[in-house]
Amino acid sequence: MRHPLIRRLAAYCGAVGLITGLLTVSAPAASAADTTTDLGVSLDSFTADIAVGGGQVFVSAADRIIVADRGGNVTGGAVTGLSGVDGLALNTDATRLYAALTGSNEVAEIDTASRTVLRRIDLSAHPCPSTLALSGQWLWVGHGCAGEEGGDDGGAVGLDLTAAAPTPVTLGRVHARTPVLAVAGDTLVVGETGLRRSDLLVYDIGGGTPTLRGEIDGQRWDLDKLNELTLTFDGSTLIAAADVPGHFTKFDTTTLTATGAYGDGWDGYPAGVAIDSRGAYVAAGRQWGSTDLTLYDAATGAVTYSADQPDAEVVPGGVVFSGLDVYTLLRNSAGRLLLWRLHGVTLPASELTLTAPARVRSGGSVTLEGRITRTNGKSRIVRPLAVTRRLPDGSSVPLDSVTAGEDGRFTFTDTPPGVGEVTYTVLWDGDSRSRWSSASATVTFMHISSLTLDGPASGTVGEPVELTGVLTVGDRQPEPGATITVQRSVTNDGNPETVILPPVSTDADGSYTFTDTLETAGRYTYLAIWTGHATAGRATTHHRVTVTLGSSG
Numbered sequence: 001m002r003h004p005l006i007r008r009l010a011a012y013c014g015a016v017g018l019i020t021g022l023l024t025v026s027a028p029a030a031s032a033a034d035t036t037t038d039l040g041v042s043l044d045s046f047t048a049d050i051a052v053g054g055g056q057v058f059v060s061a062a063d064r065i066i067v068a069d070r071g072g073n074v075t076g077g078a079v080t081g082l083s084g085v086d087g088l089a090l091n092t093d094a095t096r097l098y099a100a101l102t103g104s105n106e107v108a109e110i111d112t113a114s115r116t117v118l119r120r121i122d123l124s125a126h127p128c129p130s131t132l133a134l135s136g137q138w139l140w141v142g143h144g145c146a147g148e149e150g151g152d153d154g155g156a157v158g159l160d161l162t163a164a165a166p167t168p169v170t171l172g173r174v175h176a177r178t179p180v181l182a183v184a185g186d187t188l189v190v191g192e193t194g195l196r197r198s199d200l201l202v203y204d205i206g207g208g209t210p211t212l213r214g215e216i217d218g219q220r221w222d223l224d225k226l227n228e229l230t231l232t233f234d235g236s237t238l239i240a241a242a243d244v245p246g247h248f249t250k251f252d253t254t255t256l257t258a259t260g261a262y263g264d265g266w267d268g269y270p271a272g273v274a275i276d277s278r279g280a281y282v283a284a285g286r287q288w289g290s291t292d293l294t295l296y297d298a299a300t301g302a303v304t305y306s307a308d309q310p311d312a313e314v315v316p317g318g319v320v321f322s323g324l325d326v327y328t329l330l331r332n333s334a335g336r337l338l339l340w341r342l343h344g345v346t347l348p349a350s351e352l353t354l355t356a357p358a359r360v361r362s363g364g365s366v367t368l369e370g371r372i373t374r375t376n377g378k379s380r381i382v383r384p385l386a387v388t389r390r391l392p393d394g395s396s397v398p399l400d401s402v403t404a405g406e407d408g409r410f411t412f413t414d415t416p417p418g419v420g421e422v423t424y425t426v427l428w429d430g431d432s433r434s435r436w437s438s439a440s441a442t443v444t445f446m447h448i449s450s451l452t453l454d455g456p457a458s459g460t461v462g463e464p465v466e467l468t469g470v471l472t473v474g475d476r477q478p479e480p481g482a483t484i485t486v487q488r489s490v491t492n493d494g495n496p497e498t499v500i501l502p503p504v505s506t507d508a509d510g511s512y513t514f515t516d517t518l519e520t521a522g523r524y525t526y527l528a529i530w531t532g533h534a535t536a537g538r539a540t541t542h543h544r545v546t547v548t549l550g551s552s553g
Contacts, residue, residue: 033343033427033429033436033438034307034340034341034342034343035071035072035340035341035343036072036309036330036338036339036340036341037068037072037073037074037338037339037340037341038336038337038338039059039061039066039068039074039336039337039338039339040066040074041061041062041066041336041337042334042335042336042337043061043062043331043335043337044335046313046315046316046331047062047086047315048060048061048315048318048329048331048337049086049087049088049317049318049329050088050318050320050327050329050339051088051089051090051097051320052070052090052320052321052322052327053090053094053112053322054090054093054094054095054112055069055070055094056068056069056070056075056094056112057069057070057072057322057327057339058079058088058090058097058112059329059337059339060085060086060087060088060099061085061337062084062085063080063081063082063083063084063085063103064078064079064080064082064085065078065079065082065085065088065097065099065110066078067079067115068339070322070325070341071341072327072339072341077115078115079097079099079110079115079116079117081117082099082101082103082104082108082117083101083102083103083104084101084102084103084104085099085100085101085102085103085108086099086100086101086102086129086130086131087099087100087129087130087131087132087142088100088132089132089133089134089139090112090134091134094112095111095112095113096109096110096111096112096118097109097110097112098110098132098134098139099132100129100130100131100132100141101120101129102128102129102130104120105122105123105124105126105127105128105129106120106121106122106123106129107120107121107123107129107132107139107141107159108120108121109121109161121159121165121166122165123141123143123157123168125168126141126143126155126157126168126170127143127144127145127153128143128144128145128153128178129141129142129143130142130143130144130178131178131179131180131181132181133181133182133183133188134183135183135184135188135205137160137161137162138158138159138160138161138183138205139158139159139161139166140156140157140158140159140181140183140188141156141157141158141159141168141181142154142155142156142178142179142180142181142190143155143156143157143178144175144176144177144178144179146176146177152174152176153174154174154175154176154177154178154179155170155171155172155173155174155175155179156170156171156173156175156179156181156190157169157170157171158171158210169210171190171201171203171210173190173201175190175192175193176192176194177192177193177194178193179191179192179193180193180226180227180228180229180317181229182229182230182231182238183205183231183235184231184232184233184234184235185206185231185233185234185235185236186204186205186206186235187202187203187204187205187213187231187235187236187238187253188202188203188204188205188210189201189202189203189229189231189238189253190203191226191229191240192218192226193225193226193227194225196224196225197217197218197219197223197224198218198223198224198225198226198240198242199215199216199217199218199223200215200216200218200223200226200229200238200240200251201215201216202214202215202216202238202253202256213253213254213256214256215256216238216251216256216257221249221251221258222244222245223240223242223244223245223249224242224243224244224245225242225243225244226240226241226242227241227242227243227270227271227272227316227317228240228241228270228271228272228273228316228317228319229241229273230273230274230275231253231275232275232279233275233277233278233279234279235253236252236253236254237250237251237252237253237259237279238250238251238252238253239251239262239273239275239282240273241270241271241272241273241284241285241316242270243269243270244265245261245265246263246264246265246266246267246268246269246270247261247262247263247264247265247267247270248261248262248263248270248273248282248284249261250262260301261301262282262284262294262296262301263284263294263296267286267289267290267291267294268286268287268288268289268290268291268292269286269287269288269289270284270285270286271285271286271287271313271314271315271316271317271318271319272284272285272314272315272316272317272318272319272328273285273319274319274320274321274326275298275321276321276346277321279298280297280298280299280346281295281296281297281298281304281321281345281346282295282296282297282298283295283296283319283321283326283328283345284296284319285314285318285319285328286314287313287314287316288313290308291306291307291308292307292308292309292312292313292314292328292330293306293307293308293314293319293326293328293340293342294306295326295345295346304345304346305342305345305349307342309330309332309338309340311332311333312330312331312332312333312338312340313330313331313332314328314329314330315329315330315331315337318330324343324344324345324346324347325341325342325343325344325345326341326342326345327339327340327341327342328340328342343430343435343436344430344435344436345435347430347432347433347434347435348374348375348376348433348434348435349374349375349434349435349437350372350373350374350375350381350428350430350434350435350436350437351372351373351374351375351437352370352371352372352385352426352428352437352438352439353370353371353439354368354369354370354424354426354439354440354441355368355369355370355441356368356369356424356441356442356443357443358443358444359443359444359445359446359537360443360444360445360446361445361446361447361448361537362418362419362445362446362447362448362474362535363415364415364445365413365414365415366413366414366415366416366443366445367411367412367413368411368412368413368414368424368441368443369409369410369411370409370410370411370426370439371404371407371408371409371410372385372404372408372410372428372437373408374433374434375434376434378433379433380404380406380408381404381408381428381431381434382403382404383403383428383429383431384401384402384403385401385402385403385404385410385426385427385428386398386401386426386427386428386429387399387400387401387402387412387424387425387426387427388424388425388427389414389416389422389423389424390422390423390424390425391416391417391418391420391422392418392419392420392421392422399412399414399424400412402426416445418445419445419446419447419474419535419536420444420445420534420535421442421443421444421534422442422443422444422445423440423441423442423443424440424441424442424443425438425439425440426438426439426440444534444535445535446532446535446536446537447473447474447535447536447537448474448537449471449472449473449474449478449530449532449536449537449538449539450471450472450539451469451470451471451472451484451528451529451530451539451540451541452469452470452541453467453468453469453526453528453541453542453543454467454468454469454543455467455468455526455543455545456545457544457545457546458545458546458547458548459518459545459546459547459548460547460548460549460550461518461519461520461521461547461548461549461550462517462518462519462550463517463550464515464516464517465515465516465517465518465545465547466513466514466515467513467514467515467516467526467543468511468512468513469484469511469512469528469541470509470510470511470512471484471506471510471511471512471530471539472510473510473536474536478506478510478536480505480506480507480508481505481506482505482506482510482530483503483504483505483530483531484503484504484505484506484512484528484529484530485500485503485504485528485529485530485531486500486501486503486504486514486526486527486528486529487499487500487501487526487527487529488500488501488516488524488525488526488527489524489525489527490520490522490523490524490525491522491523492520492522501514501516502514518547520547521547521548521549522546522547523544523545523546523547524544524545524546524547525542525543525544526542526543526544526545527540527541527542528540528541528542528543
């Protein structure tokens with residue numbers, strides 16, 4: 001059974017549950033690698049939005065707007081004192097941020113430098129504003145307080161931001177729930193949500209007054225439960241993210257017909273979609289599927305990149321481009337809100353490999369080898385590669401960087417302290433021509449173990465033979481009770497025979513003793529084996545005893 005989905009754009013006027021706590025960040029290094037940041041809040045729904053610009057990332061979370069830098073690091077400068085903040089929109093130069101406040105029926109205008117509210121625009125006549133789309137001086141607002149059953153107070157209005165007290169301009173159509181919005185060029189699209197049939201209303205706004213250009217029939221194109229809309233920069237192409245048909249449908253906003261799709265209906269439920277500023281790539285986020293984020297070539301529909309967060313789901317509407325990066329809002333199984341930054345996803349990939357021996361003796365050095373290449377095979381990579389070593393206790397330290405040769409190959413040597421699994425990670429930050437890449441290799445540094453076995457060189461049939469030995473692990477004794485396996489072999493008349501004796505345990509000082517009574521004469525070999533453990537290697541030894549008949553025999 002599909003997990004119930006609470007959408008960001010559902011018309012919902014109740015307060016979103018919020019638990020604040022200490023910020024726990026996934027230690028984004030000073031590099032260009034992807035990062036996932038815990039934003040320090042827990043939400044009881046998938047209600048959140050994201051806007052990126054001017055070197056800042058803004059995320060709405062119930063009663064506040066969280067602010068992070070472009071690397072995904074939370075700056076601590078949250079905008080607070082907001083009631084039910086939902087949709088966000090940034091102006092072109094990222095100096096003003098607009099926030100829909102469902103709790104107070106307002107739109108807040110925020111100075112992004114000081115992070116202070118400059119004014120609040122009253123929308124009490126159009127309650128529960130939730131979705132925003134900004135184009136020049138006009139801010140378009142989707143509103144509606146109805147729940148799952150729907151209602152008659154949903155709709156969209158326009159606000160002229162140049163006015164001191166903007167008067168809402170109503171688009172006229174009544175919606176059962178808060179519609180989703182997209183605007184670009186001379187095109188504004190208003191999409192119905194939460195319905196089995198999601199119609200898309202296309203308006204021409206080039207003449208100053210919105211004029212209905214036509215309607216994309218949700219039943220004809222099988223649009224069920226719309227989550228997000230996005231337009232190319234010129235407004236000519238629209239992409240819809242809806243639960244059904246499962247792919248991301250592309251429409252021509254002039255002919256109002258479908259012209260293609262990205263993905264198929266088996267990858268998960270479309271939750272968010274964005275187009276980069278050049279119209280070259282489409283970033284598509286899905287819920288409850290095998291892949292959370294897929295990047296498509298906008299022209300061909302080919303997949304150029306994909307990534308997944310196993311314990312988190314994409315927040316509907318929570319996908320946005322910023323330059324070469326894609327930012328995605330996630331909510332994990334514990335309800336924590338996460339910011340996922342995928343760096344340089346539109347660049348051609350690079351490939352980094354790293355190999356190392358699986359085991360090395362403690363105190364010894366290990367040499368690792370690798371190679372860094374551009375997947376298109378062009379131009380040598382000359383920037384240094386960062387190397388990090390993580391010890392068994394979880395601590396990590398940077399090592400000296402390495403530089404690849406003409407063929408992209410590199411080597412480095414290290415001698416870590418102690419024993420256990422040591423993981424080496426090599427990271428290349430990428431450049432303007434290729435995306436970053438990294439590779440890791442784990443080496444187990446092990447104690448050298450030794451085992452002795454002593455006893456008489458001869459014995460008599462029917463009389464016990466006592467053998468003793470000592471196990472040492474590195475420069476110390478092993479834990480008491482280490483198990484020694486003993487095999488006894490003898491060859492008579494050309495026929496070898498091997499018997500496994502009962503296991504033997506070591507004492508506190510690593511010593512062990514056992515006795516054996518032989519019933520036939522022959523030349524016996526005793527083989528003692530300790531199999532080792534995670535940080536100590538295997539050890540073996542043997543001892544020979546010649547057994548003869550006694551004088552009475």
